[in-house]
Amino acid sequence: MPQTDSSPPAAPVGRRERKKAATRQAIADAALRLFLERGYDDVGIREIADAADVSTTTLFKHFPVKEALVFDEDADQEARLLAAVRERPEGQSIPAALCGHALRYRMAAAGDDPRFTAFFALVDSTPALRDYVQAMWMRHAEALARAIAQESGLPAEDPACAALAHFALEAPRAARGHHDPRESITRAFDLLEAGWTSLTARP
Numbered sequence: 001m002p003q004t005d006s007s008p009p010a011a012p013v014g015r016r017e018r019k020k021a022a023t024r025q026a027i028a029d030a031a032l033r034l035f036l037e038r039g040y041d042d043v044g045i046r047e048i049a050d051a052a053d054v055s056t057t058t059l060f061k062h063f064p065v066k067e068a069l070v071f072d073e074d075a076d077q078e079a080r081l082l083a084a085v086r087e088r089p090e091g092q093s094i095p096a097a098l099c100g101h102a103l104r105y106r107m108a109a110a111g112d113d114p115r116f117t118a119f120f121a122l123v124d125s126t127p128a129l130r131d132y133v134q135a136m137w138m139r140h141a142e143a144l145a146r147a148i149a150q151e152s153g154l155p156a157e158d159p160a161c162a163a164l165a166h167f168a169l170e171a172p173r174a175a176r177g178h179h180d181p182r183e184s185i186t187r188a189f190d191l192l193e194a195g196w197t198s199l200t201a202r203p
Helices: 015-038 045-052 056-062 074-086 094-108 114-124 127-152 159-175 181-200
Strands: none
Touching: 015 045, 015 056, 015 114, 045 056, 074 094, 074 127, 094 127, 094 159, 094 181, 114 127, 127 159, 159 181
């Protein structure tokens, strides 16, 4: 998918790691270009490998399934999400930290950028990608719920942590198409903040 964060994870340091990262990016870029030009279902793996000048074996080393080619930043996105909770400034609440993260994502994926408009249209119109993104979303929600529980001193299975994670991830998605996405996200997190504060303040 298009880059969505102005502060990407640290670049690989070794020559071999840099080469692997460059190859992975070339494959992802070629795949997305072809998918946007012709549609996800009409592009084959061999075509993508040829466009990126790699073998299909190399492609599958980086992307085990075709759907993963569209969501090449999956692991980085989850890492940033968890870092927003674990590395938030002292005194900042978890909902406030997640709101800031959501707003940064929204600014990067601004509606006036045609790359993101085309990307979301591709996902929304392709059943295989909709199913994949739902499974990816669930993985992120589970990881986020665990991080929230750890940071809050609550049991890992606490339903409040799962609920906060669920709605925190849903807020940016729900804001898509809203006339003022920033306001939509902020209002959603105001509600989450009030509920979380009330719950954690209980004796």
